[in-house]
Amino acid sequence: MADWFVNLHPILQxxxxxxxxxxxxxxxxxxxxFFKTINRKVLDAMLGFAAGVMIAASFWSLLAPAIEMAEANxxxxxxxxxxxxxxxxxxxxxxxxxxxxxxxxxxPIEEAEGIPTTWRRSVxxxxxxxLHNIPEGLAVGVAFGAVxxxxxSATLASAIALAIGIGIQNFPEGTSVAVPLRREGLSRRKCxxxxxxxxxxxxxxxxxxxxxxxLMRPLLPYALSFAAGAMIFVVVEELIPESQAEKxxxxxxxxAMLGFAVMMMLDVALG
Numbered sequence: 457m458a459d460w461f462v463n464l465h466p467i468l469q470x471x472x473x474x475x476x477x478x479x480x481x482x483x484x485x486x487x488x489x490f491f492k493t494i495n496r497k498v499l500d501a502m503l504g505f506a507a508g509v510m511i512a513a514s515f516w517s518l519l520a521p522a523i524e525m526a527e528a529n530x531x532x533x534x535x536x537x538x539x540x541x542x543x544x545x546x547x548x549x550x551x552x553x554x555x556x557x558x559x560x561x562x563x564p565i566e567e568a569e570g571i572p573t574t575w576r577r578s579v580x581x582x583x584x585x586x587l588h589n590i591p592e593g594l595a596v597g598v599a600f601g602a603v604x605x606x607x608x609s610a611t612l613a614s615a616i617a618l619a620i621g622i623g624i625q626n627f628p629e630g631t632s633v634a635v636p637l638r639r640e641g642l643s644r645r646k647c648x649x650x651x652x653x654x655x656x657x658x659x660x661x662x663x664x665x666x667x668x669x670x671l672m673r674p675l676l677p678y679a680l681s682f683a684a685g686a687m688i689f690v691v692v693e694e695l696i697p698e699s700q701a702e703k704x705x706x707x708x709x710x711x712a713m714l715g716f717a718v719m720m721m722l723d724v725a726l727g
Contacts, residue, residue: 462612467666469612470600473619474593474662478655480623481589484630485651488644494635496702502628503699504708508715509625510592510687510695516723517618518595518684521602522677524609529677537677544678545685549591553693558584560694578637578650585633585654588694591686592622593658597665598679604670617726621719626655 461469487494519538526534557570559580568580599618602610634651638644665683669676699708 466600466604466670467663470597470662470666471659473596473600474659476619477623477626478658481626481630481655482652484627485634485648487631488634488638488647491635492638497704497707499632500699500702500704500708501711503695504711505715506625506628507691507695508712509621509719510691512716512719513618513621514684514687516720517599517614518680521609522680525607526677538681541678541681542685545682546689549686549689552587556583556587558587560584560698578640578642581636582633582650582654585629586657588629588690589655589658590661591683591690593661594665595683595687596622597662598669598683601666601669602676605673613726614723617722621722
């Protein structure tokens with residue numbers, strides 16, 4: 457591992473890590489320069505893969521360390537921070553889901569969620585993926601912030617593994633924004649711009665997550681569990697239903713299992 461990165465402040469580490477995940481989102485969006493459409497089976501497999509990565513990351517990189525930290529800190533039973541943080545993360549995402557105007561993939565404009573608006577369909581599609589990236593950025597930021605406390609369950613290697621896993625699953629998310637926008641009639645450049653823009657929230661969320669745990673160490677187990685709950689909300693509310701919508705259930709399920717295995721391998725091997 458490069459010494460220059462190890463010696464950086466955790467907030468800078470979180471910023472660089474989330475810039476990487478944003479960059480992979482942009483890389484996924486760049487496929488629009490080569491394809492106007494994408495086979496639905498491939499897209500469903502990619503969405504399933506992203507779901508599998510997020511489920512594995514929620515446990516291996518977030519919930520398990522949160523429980524270990526709570527056990528080491530004493531105080532309330534170790535399951536309390538995990539349960540409370542996890543549920544608060546879901547409630548937080550549900551609140552944003554109710555307020556932020558957005559439209560899920562392949563849904564008619566009449567089924568847009570959030571506050572009613574006259575925004576264009578393309579903007580609503582981008583906001584739907586942007587909603588995914590908030591908990592992902594928070595998760596990476598919290599993981600790097602936790603490293604500052606030199607806890608056995610929060611290592612730099614595990615934080616990097618989480619960032620790599622999130623980055624890998626951001627590739628299909630960038631594609632799932634940019635390519636459908638091309639079918640809407642937008643130019644390739646605009647499709648790419650909107651696709652990569654959906655990941656721009658991750659560095660912001662990453663900095664917030666890292667700063668929060670650095671300022672308030674007692675919140676660390678809750679913060680890790682919060683990020684896990686927010687990610688699981690996204691998986692269950694959107695990624696899995698979308699990957700199964702076109703009846704490609706076996707392909708999407710195998711994609712999810714592969715994603716879970718890849719993230720588990722990264723966390724165990726590197727963390």
